[in-house]
Amino acid sequence: MSVFALLIMTGLACSQVHAEDQAQVHAQKQTEPKLLIVGDSISAGFGIPVEEQWPLLLEQKLRDRFPQLTVVVAAISGDTTSGGRSRLPALLERHKPDVTLLALGGNDALRGTPLSLVRNNLTAMIAAAQESGSDVILAGMQIPPNYGPAYTEGFRTLYIELSGSYNTGLVPFLLEGIAAVDGMMQDDGIHPTTEAQPALADNVAPEVIKLITQP
Structure with missing residues (x-):
């Protein structure tokens, strides 16, 4: 057998092994998926009994379809995109999630953090998660118009733009159907x-x- 033929056969064998590995990873992702939620007080359940917080409700909801689903909540009240960026590498190493939900930015906006810094932090988190093998979902936030139209609109569209650029999942506004509805927001x-x-x-x-479920 020629060296050329041997190289071709070796390449085909490696491709087959790679395909089998990918299939195995996908199968495990569907049967034993792990979701990591990196967020702030909204995800940490500020003022809400533990058993009624939305990450637990989400886990219960999805377990009808994915019985072995695990949801890891790594949310800290008051956290910012800078804080999330510093915490994320250790969280990815420890939990090895299949999907990472980034639900940060609201506290940045309330502090008037420059949009360029928010963008840089979110971009770094997306890259870190994707490089670890995790899919990413961005959970967008919106702020009142009293911060000025340029900042308000720039903040709103930031999540949409990043999702399009880095091919992530997107919840355009985490509080959709909640923020302006009576009884859905606390007194603050x-x-x-x-x-x-x-x-x-x-x-x-x-x-x-x-x-x-995506291939």
């Missing part, structure tokens, strides 16, 4: 109520399902 006007938790889970669930 920032945190969802207990009644809003199922809606938060419903907002996130379709993107999680899509990424878990």
Whole structure:
């Protein structure tokens, strides 16, 4: 057998092994998926009993379809994209998620953090998660217009732009159907109520399902 033929056969064998490895990873992703939620007080359940917080409701909802699903909540009240960026590498190494939900940025906006810094932090987190083998979902936030139209609109579209550039899943506004609805927000006007938790889970669930089941 010629060296050329041997190289071809070796390449085909390696390709077959790679394809089998990918199939095995995909099968495990569908049967034993792990979702990592990196967020702030909205994901940490500020003011909400633990058993009624939306990440737990999401886990319960998705387990009807994925019985072995694990949801890891790595959310800290007051956290920013800078904090999430510093925490994420260790979280990825420890939990090895199939899907990573990045639900940060609201506290950055409330502090008037430059959009360029928010973008850089989110971009770094997306890259770190994707390089680890995890799919990514961005959970967008929106802020009141009193921050000025340029900042308000720039912040809103930031998540959409990053999702398009880096091919991530997207929840355009995590509080969609919640923020302007009576009884859905606590008195501070920032945190969802207990009644809003199922809606938060419903907002996130379709993107999680899509990424878990995609080839």
